[in-house]
Amino acid sequence: MQTRYRANDLGISIGQLAPGRLDAITDVPGVRVGHTTIIEGSDVRTGVTAVVFDGCEGHGLPNRLFAGAHVFSGAGELGGFIQIMEWGFIESPVLLTNTLSVGEVRDAAQRYLAEKYPTLGITADPVIPIVGECDDGYLNDMKGRHVREEHVRQAIAGARGGPVEEGNVGGGTGMYSFDFKSGIGTASRRLPEDRGGYVVGCLVMANMGERRRLTIAGVPVGQEIDDLLTTDVVEGSAVVVLATDAPLLPHQLCQLARRAAVGLGRVGSYGSHGSGEFVVAVSTATVIPRVSARRTFPIEALVPSRSRLNPLYEAAIESCEEAVVNSLLKAQTMQGREGHVAHALPLDRLLEVMRRYGRLAENARGG
Amino acid sequence: MQTRYRANDLGISIGQLAPGRLDAITDVPGVRVGHTTIIEGSDVRTGVTAVVFDGCEGHGLPNRLFAGAHVFSGAGELGGFIQIMEWGFIESPVLLTNTLSVGEVRDAAQRYLAEKYPTLGITADPVIPIVGECDDGYLNDMKGRHVREEHVRQAIAGARGGPVEEGNVGGGTGMYSFDFKSGIGTASRRLPEDRGGYVVGCLVMANMGERRRLTIAGVPVGQEIDDLLTTDVVEGSAVVVLATDAPLLPHQLCQLARRAAVGLGRVGSYGSHGSGEFVVAVSTATVIPRVSARRTFPIEALVPSRSRLNPLYEAAIESCEEAVVNSLLKAQTMQGREGHVAHALPLDRLLEVMRRYGRLAENARGG
Amino acid sequence: MQTRYRANDLGISIGQLAPGRLDAITDVPGVRVGHTTIIEGSDVRTGVTAVVFDGCEGHGLPNRLFAGAHVFSGAGELGGFIQIMEWGFIESPVLLTNTLSVGEVRDAAQRYLAEKYPTLGITADPVIPIVGECDDGYLNDMKGRHVREEHVRQAIAGARGGPVEEGNVGGGTGMYSFDFKSGIGTASRRLPEDRGGYVVGCLVMANMGERRRLTIAGVPVGQEIDDLLTTDVVEGSAVVVLATDAPLLPHQLCQLARRAAVGLGRVGSYGSHGSGEFVVAVSTATVIPRVSARRTFPIEALVPSRSRLNPLYEAAIESCEEAVVNSLLKAQTMQGREGHVAHALPLDRLLEVMRRYGRLAENARGG
Amino acid sequence: MQTRYRANDLGISIGQLAPGRLDAITDVPGVRVGHTTIIEGSDVRTGVTAVVFDGCEGHGLPNRLFAGAHVFSGAGELGGFIQIMEWGFIESPVLLTNTLSVGEVRDAAQRYLAEKYPTLGITADPVIPIVGECDDGYLNDMKGRHVREEHVRQAIAGARGGPVEEGNVGGGTGMYSFDFKSGIGTASRRLPEDRGGYVVGCLVMANMGERRRLTIAGVPVGQEIDDLLTTDVVEGSAVVVLATDAPLLPHQLCQLARRAAVGLGRVGSYGSHGSGEFVVAVSTATVIPRVSARRTFPIEALVPSRSRLNPLYEAAIESCEEAVVNSLLKAQTMQGREGHVAHALPLDRLLEVMRRYGRLAENARGG
DSSP: OOOOOOHHHHTOOOSSSOOOSSSSGGGSTTEEEEEEEEEETTTEEEEEEEEEEGGGOOSSSOOEEEEEEEEEEESSOEETHHHHHHHSEEOSOEEEEEGGGHHHHHHHHHHHHHHHSTTBTTTBOOOOOEEEEEOOTTTSOGGGOOOOHHHHHHHHHTOBSSSOOOBSSGGGTTOEETTEEOOEEEEEEEOOGGGTOOEEEEEEEEOOOOGGGOOBTTBOHHHHOOOSOOSOOOOOEEEEEEEEOSOOOHHHHHHHHHHHHHHHHHHTOOOOTTOEEEEEEEEEEEEEOSSOSSSEEEEEEEOOOHHHHHHHHHHHHHHHHHHHHHHHHSOOOEEOGGGOEEOOOOHHHHHHHHHHTTOSGGGTTTO | OOOOOOTTTTTOOOSSSOOOSSSSGGGSTTEEEEEEEEEETTTEEEEEEEEEEGGGOOSSSOOEEEEEEEEEEESSOEETHHHHHHHSEEOSOEEEEEGGGHHHHHHHHHHHHHHHSTTBTTTBOOOOOEEEEEOOTTTSOGGGOOOOHHHHHHHHHTOBSSSOOOBSSGGGTTOEETTEEOOEEEEEEEOOGGGTOOEEEEEEEEOOOOGGGOOBTTBOHHHHOOOSOOSOOOOOEEEEEEEEOSOOOHHHHHHHHHHHHHHHHHHTOOOOTTOEEEEEEEEEEEEEOSSOSSSEEEEEEEOOOHHHHHHHHHHHHHHHHHHHHHHHHSOOOEEOGGGOEEOOOOHHHHHHHHHHTTOSGGGTTTO | OOOOOOTTTTTOOOSSSOOOSSSSGGGSTTEEEEEEEEEETTTEEEEEEEEEEGGGOOSSSOOEEEEEEEEEEESSOEETHHHHHHHSEEOSOEEEEEGGGHHHHHHHHHHHHHHHSTTBTTTBOOOOOEEEEEOOTTTSOGGGOOOOHHHHHHHHHTOBSSSOOOBSSGGGTTOEETTEEOOEEEEEEEOOGGGTOOEEEEEEEEOOOOGGGOOBTTBOHHHHOOOSOOSOOOOOEEEEEEEEOSOOOHHHHHHHHHHHHHHHHHHTOOOOTTOEEEEEEEEEEEEEOSSOSSSEEEEEEEOOOHHHHHHHHHHHHHHHHHHHHHHHHSOOOEEOGGGOEEOOOOHHHHHHHHHHTTOSGGGTTTO | OOOOOOTTTTTOOOSSSOOOSSSSGGGSTTEEEEEEEEEETTTEEEEEEEEEEGGGOOSSSOOEEEEEEEEEEESSOEETHHHHHHHSEEOSOEEEEEGGGHHHHHHHHHHHHHHHSTTBTTTBOOOOOEEEEEOOTTTSOGGGOOOOHHHHHHHHHTOBSSSOOOBSSGGGTTOEETTEEOOEEEEEEEOOGGGTOOEEEEEEEEOOOOGGGOOBTTBOHHHHOOOSOOSOOOOOEEEEEEEEOSOOOHHHHHHHHHHHHHHHHHHTOOOOTTOEEEEEEEEEEEEEOSSOSSSEEEEEEEOOOHHHHHHHHHHHHHHHHHHHHHHHHSOOOEEOGGGOEEOOOOHHHHHHHHHHTTOSGGGTTTO
16 A cells, blocks of 8 residues: 555645644534445445534434535435425434445434434434435445445444544545545635634545546646546546534525535536535534424524635635545555556656646745 | 405405414514505506515614525516525515616615615625515506605605505505405414414515416405406516514525415415516514624524424415405505506405305304 | 215316316326335335336437426425436436335336346446335334335336326325325326417325315315324325426426425415425426437427416416325225324215315305 | 737636637627727726627517526626526526616616517516626726616627627726726637537626635636735626527526536635626527417427536636636726726736746646
8 A cells, every 4th residue: 555645745735724733524623524444355345434413412312503505516316405405404424425325324324313312203203314425336346235234333433533534435435536546535724713713624525527627726637647547437426525613504504515616626527417516514513402492592603794704615615625635645546346446646746747837835936 | 445454354364373463564573664655647556665674773784684585486586686595684675666666776775775874885885675576567657667766765764563554555556466456465473472472474565366366265266256357467476575573594584485485376376487476584583783893693593393483384374375365455446557457356246255155254164 | 995086076176277188197198107005914004106207218228308396395305306406307207105215216216227228327327216205104114114126116017007096005005194194196287279288297195284274175174174183293295296298398397396386385285394395397298318329309399488388387286286185085094003093084074064165066156 | 008918818728628719708609799888087987798699689579598597606686587597598688787787787778678679568578688797886986877878778789799808898897806907708618529519608797806816727826916906805796608509408507507606716716705606608509489379499409418518517617717817817907986996917927927837838848
C-alpha cells in the first residue's frame, strides 16, 4: 500500500477559509463517523458508512435535528429525501452504501433504532432513515448484496469522533471518480470567531465525474494526467453530507446544500444525466424533541444577514470541494470484480502538475 | 345596494373548526387590513388592499416575520415570491391589486417604506414588497392604470384591526369569481385551547373559477344557479394571504400554504391553465430583527407532531374555503367597463339551494 | 361477504365529467393492472398492486413514458420520485405495497426486468422502479415482511386491462381510510370528442384521513356516520397513480399531479403531518425510445391552452376523488393483526345520508 | 478608452468545448441581442438589454419557445419566473435592466407587444415578459428611473444577430462584479457534429461576487489583484440567459439552467445571501403555436441519454463561466453617481497572473 496524503498534507490549498482542527466533518461537535469496509475474495468491495449525530440521541425516543437537502442531478435515490423536504429534520444517522444495498441498510437501521427505542413503529411513528447510494458495480459484486445487517449495526455502533478514515473505506470502498479510485473524503471549515466561530464539515461518498474534467484547486489535473483510466465510463453518483453547528433553520440548510453543489462543480462535475448527486445538510445546534410536555421548544436562530450567512455558504462550497479531493488523494489503487482496476491518483505526478500551475503552497506566487 | 351577509350570518357552515371572534384575518393579533377602493365614472373599478403586520414595524429598519408560499397554478405573478422561498420571511405588507398596477404598487410601497425607514436602499438593503395581482379588466379600465401612489399609501396607512370590509373593496373592487361578482373575503379559525388556542386567518382576493364548478359547503351551487353569467370567461387569479400566531417556521408555512390550496379546490377551482393562484402564509409569532448586536435571536417553535400541526392545516383549508365564499356573498352586483356586469350571487336563491341540499344550519339533518 | 358497489352503481355522482367505459384506469389504452393479495392466518393482510404500461415494453430494453409527480404531504417514501422529477419519465411499472416491503418489491421488480431485458445493469443502466407505500400495520403483520419476490412477479405478469378489482386487494389489502376499510380504488374520465376525447384514469391506494372529515360528493358523511371506528388513529398515506392518453409533457404531468391532490382534499384529506400523499402522473401518448439510432424522436404535443388543458385538470381531480370513494365503497370489513377490525362503510347508511343531503342521482334536485 | 479584449483574444481558455463562430449567444440561430445604453451627465449609468427570439414571432399572435429556469440565490426578482415554471415556455424577449426599472420595462414590453399583436390583452391573453434585474445603484442614479419606454422599444427593435457588444452596455452599463467593472458578457459552445452540432449560447448581466473569490480559468485572480476596489460591497445579482438550438423540453431546460449555476460558482460566486442569481434557458428548436386549428403540434425531441445531454450540460457551464469573464474583460473603468468608480480589470496584470499560473494558451504546459 502506498502512503497517501490529504490535500493539506501536500500543500494543496482548496479555497480561502481555515479548516477545523481535524479538517473533517467530526470537527462539528456531536458528529461521529463509522465505517464498515467489506473486502472479500476478488470481487467483494463495498461497505457502509454512518454519519451519526449525537443530537438525535433521545431518552425513549430519538430526537430530531434540522436538515435540508438539494438535488444537483437526480439520477438516483436518496432515501428520506421527501421527508427532509417536508419536515425539515432528520432523526437518524445518514447512511451511505451501494445502490443495491439501500433496502438492506434501511431495514437494518430501522431494526437497530427499534431495539434502541422499543416503541418506534408500535406506539410511536417509525423513523425513515436517510440512505444515500452510489453504484460500485465496477469493482464490487453489487448484485451479490454483500452488505448485511451486522455491517450496518457495526458502522453505527462504531461511529466515533476524531480523525475520519478516508479513501477505500465504508460505503466508499468500491467507488471511483474521474476515472481514479476515490471513496470517502472529508473536510471542514471553521469561521473566524467574529463570524461566529461555527464549523461546517463535509463528508462525501464520491463516485462521479469524467477524467478530462478533473480540476483540483483550479488546475486541470484531468487533462494533464490522462492515462490510468478505468475500462468503464458509467458515472455513479455523489452523496454529500454537510454538518454544521451554526444554528440554521431548514430553509437555510437547503440554501447551504444548494451552494455545496458548486463544490462538486469546482472539482469537475457537471451533474451527468446518469448520476445522482445529492446534498444533505444538518445543523447540530438545536435539538428538536420528538415528544414534549410543552407545546413549543426554544431555538436560538442566526439573525439572517449577509455577514452571518455568506461565510457559511463559502464554507459549504470549500469543504465539499476539498472532501472530494481528499476522497481521491486518500484512495488506494484497487482491483476488484472481473479483474477491473481503478487506479489511485498518482501523487508524484499530481504534485508535479500542481507545481507547474503555480498551485503548491510553497510557490503559489512563484510559478 | 342589497344587504349582503357572510356565510356565518346565513347559517352556512364551512368546515368544522370554530371561527375566531370576527371570523377574519384580523383575529390574528397584529394583523391589520386596509382598503383603497377606486370607483370612478363608468369604467374605473379597482383598488388596493394592504395586509399589514405589526411585527414588521421596527425602529430604524423594518423587522421580519417568517413566511412561506405555494403556487397552485402559476399563470400570473406574485411579486416577492422568489425571495420568500429563499429567505423564508417577509418584511413588508402584502399588497393586492390589479395586474397592470403591480409596478406602481410596488414602487409606491418601496417609497412609503423608504420614508419610514430612511436608510433603506441607502445603507440598508431595500425591501422587496409582496404584491399579488388579479386581472380586473372585465369591469375595470385596467390599462388606464388608475392605482396611484396615494392609493397605496392610504391602504397601508389606513390598515386597522377589527372587522374587515369584504366584497367590492380594495384590490377586489373589480374582481369576479365563478361568473359572480366577488372581491375580497376573509375568515378565520381558532383552535381549541388544548391545541394551543392559535388563530389562522385568511384573506383572499378572489378572481377565479367557472360557474358550473362553484361549490359551497359541498353543495353544487353553480350547477343549480346557472344564469346571471358574465359575458367574459377569462379567469383571473386568486391571491390568498394566510396569517397565524402559531409559531411556525418557513418550511411549515409552506406546508400550510400548500394545504390552503385545497380550500380553493373545495370551492371549485381546478387551477386553470390561465389562472395564477398563489398562497402566502405568514406567522406573527416571532419577530426576526433586521439588525441586531447579537448573532442570534430566540424563537419558540412548535414541537412538530400530528396533534400540533394537523389542526393548523385544517384551519388553513377551512379559512381559505370560507374566505372565498365570503368574497362572493358580500360582493354587490357591479357594472363597469363597456357596460359589463358581474352579478352578485343571489342570496335568496342560494339559501333555497342550500336548504334543498340539507346544508342550512337549522336543518342540516332535516333536508 | 357483503355485496359492495361502486359510486356509479349507487347513483352517487362525483363531479361533472363522464367516466370512461369501465370508469377505471384501464380505460386508458395500454394501461393494465395486476394485484397479488396476500391473506394468510389471522394477521397477514397485505399485497402488491402493479400498474403496468404497455408503452414501456421494448425490444431488448424497456422504453419510457413521460411522467410527473407531486408531493401533497411528504411523510413517506415514493421510490423513484427524484428520478421522475429529473428525467420526466418512467420506464417500469408503478408498484404499490406496504411500507416495510418497499425494498423487496423494488428488488423483485429490478430482477424481473433484468430477466426480461438481460443487458439492464450490465451494459445498460438499471431501471429504478416506482414504488409507493402505505402503512398497513394496523391489520397486517407488516414487520413479518410477507411480500416476496413471487408476489411481485405475479402482480406484474398478471396485469391486464378490463375491469379492475377494488377494495381489499393487492397493495390495498390491509389499508383503511377515514377509519373505514379502504384499499384500492379506481375511476376515469373521458373528455368529449371536441376536447380531444382523451381519457384520464386514476388508481389510488388509499390509507389516509380522519373519519370526521370524510366527505363524499360534498356530503359530510363522516360526521353523519361517526361510529364503527378503528382503535388506531395513525394515518398512513395515499399513493395516486394517474394515467392519460393525452399527449402531455413532463411539466404538464406535474401540473396534473398537483391538481389531483385537490381530489384527495375534496374527500377530506388535509395532508396530515404523519401522512405521505403522493401523485404520479403518466402519459401513454408518446413512447420515448431508450436506445435509438436517431438523435431525436417525434412527439405530438398538446397545443397549450385553457381549452385543451383545463378539462384534463378537471378530469384528474374528479377521477382521484372518485377513486378514493370507490376504494371505500368496494372494501369489505376486515379483521387482522391482534384482532383489529376495520369496518366497511355501511352502504345502506351511506345511501340514507346521501339522500338526506339531496345527493342521490334520482333526487339530486328534489331533496 | 482602453482597448479591451475577450478571453479568447487573450489566450485565456475557459473549459474544453469549442466556442461557436462568434463565441456569443447569437451563434444560436434565431437569437438576436439589442442594447440601449443610457449614459447621461455624471450619474445616469444604466440601460436595457433585450435577448430576442425569432421563434416567438408569430402572425397575429406571438409564438412560444420552451424554457426553463433556476434560482441559485433568490434575493431578487425575475419577472415571469413563476410562469416559466408553470407553462414551460416564454413568448417574449428576455429583458435585463436595473432593479427599479423592472416595472417600466415590463410595461413597455407589454405595450410594444400589444401594438405588434393588437388582440393581446383584448381577446387573447396578455404576455408576461421575462425581466431580470440587478442593482446598479452604486454607479447609477437608480432612483431616478431613467429607463423609459423608448429605451425598451429601441433595445427590442434594434436587436440583431452577429457580434454582441459586451461590457458597459445595455442593462449592464452600470453593473460591477468582484469589485471590478463588469456588465454584459456572452459566450457560446458548439458541440461536435457527432454530438448533434448543437450550439449553447449564454448572455449574462453580471453584478455579483467578492474580489477575493474571483477565479478565472481556475486561477485565483482576485487574490492576486486585490487593489482597485470599489467603496461599496453590496452584491447585486446575476441574470443568466441560456439559449440553445438543441431540442430540449422544459424539464431539460431546467436541468441546463441548474447546471449553468456551476459556471457562476466557478468564477467565484457563492450565491450571496443578498444576491439574486437566476438562470433562464430557452430552446429555439421548437415553435409552439399560440393558436392552432390542430389540437397538437409536432416536436422532435432529443432521445434522453448521457451522450446526448451531458455535452449540453458542459456547454451550459462553460459558456456561463466564460460569459461572466467576458463581462469583466470587456468592461471599461466607469465613474458614476457621487463620483463612485468601478475599475476595469487591468488586462496586463491579469495576463501576468495567468502566465504565472500556467494558464495562458502559449505556455499552458510551460508555467
